[in-house]
Amino acid sequence: MSRVGNIKIVKPSGVDLKYNKDNDVIEVKGPKGVLTHCFNGILLNIDNDSISINIDDKKVKQGESNKLHGLYRVLLNNMIIGVSSGFEKKLELIGVGYKANMVTNNILELDLGYSHKILFCIPKELTCKVEAQKGKNILVILNGSEKFLVGQVASKIKKLRPVEPYKGKGFRYLGEYVRIKAGKTASK
Numbered sequence: 001m002s003r004v005g006n007i008k009i010v011k012p013s014g015v016d017l018k019y020n021k022d023n024d025v026i027e028v029k030g031p032k033g034v035l036t037h038c039f040n041g042i043l044l045n046i047d048n049d050s051i052s053i054n055i056d057d058k059k060v061k062q063g064e065s066n067k068l069h070g071l072y073r074v075l076l077n078n079m080i081i082g083v084s085s086g087f088e089k090k091l092e093l094i095g096v097g098y099k100a101n102m103v104t105n106n107i108l109e110l111d112l113g114y115s116h117k118i119l120f121c122i123p124k125e126l127t128c129k130v131e132a133q134k135g136k137n138i139l140v141i142l143n144g145s146e147k148f149l150v151g152q153v154a155s156k157i158k159k160l161r162p163v164e165p166y167k168g169k170g171f172r173y174l175g176e177y178v179r180i181k182a183g184k185t186a187s188k
Contacts, residue, residue, distance in 0.1 A: 002067075002069035002070035002073075003070070004073055004074065005055075005066075005069030005070040005073045006069075007073065008050040008051065009050065009052075009077050011046075011051055012080070014031055014084065015028060015029070015030040016028070016029040016030070017029075017046065017051070019044050024038055024040055024041065026038075026039060026042075026044070026076065028079045028083050030084045031084065032082065032145045033082075033083055035079045035083055037076075040068075041060040042054075042055065042056070042072050043056050053069065053072055053073045053076065055072070078147045078148075081147075082145035083145050086145050087143070087144060087146075087147045087151075088142065088143050088150070089141075089142045089150050089151065089173065090141050090142075090173065091140040091141075091142075091154060091157055091171050091172070091173060091174070092137045092138070092171070092174050093138040093140065094137050094170065094172065095161075095169035095170060096169075097113060098110075098111060098161070098169070099138070100140055101130055102129070102130055106123070107119055107122070108120040108122055108128055108130070108140070108157070110157075112160060112170075113161070120160070122142075123149065123153065126143065126149065126150060128140065128141070128142055129141045129143075142154055142157075157171060158171040158172070165179070165181045166183055168180050
């Protein structure tokens, strides 16, 4: 048995969970949307406010039940959190002349010091907002109900201009520590 898999999931009010035993599909509905996922060989015990997960050893390969037990619990917990409160990633853009703004609801225009502007398409499942205040760094805020999608899009945006180690210019997560290297002149 997995230690993570044995922890019960707390189901908040306003979240509905439907489990189809025939094809192992779980559908979670909440105020932020609807998420569905297929879990191979999962057994759910749904109480009033809590959910516990077990693995059906008849449907899963031998030796993989411990691995899947913790994984399925975390995935289901992320689905429940996503439809109830959602996930958010904040990216900070540091650098003179770097700009970001939303052209439409799903197109982010970035000016990152290249010879051209970059148009980045945000998936329709996510919402993106740009905050630019005078004297502060630009913030790109991503919100969504799917944790992996929010993280994946944030990572792709960050890769467009990674943090440069000498001056610290580029995209970084809000609050991320970047170690700045000393240049050639520091040794003199």
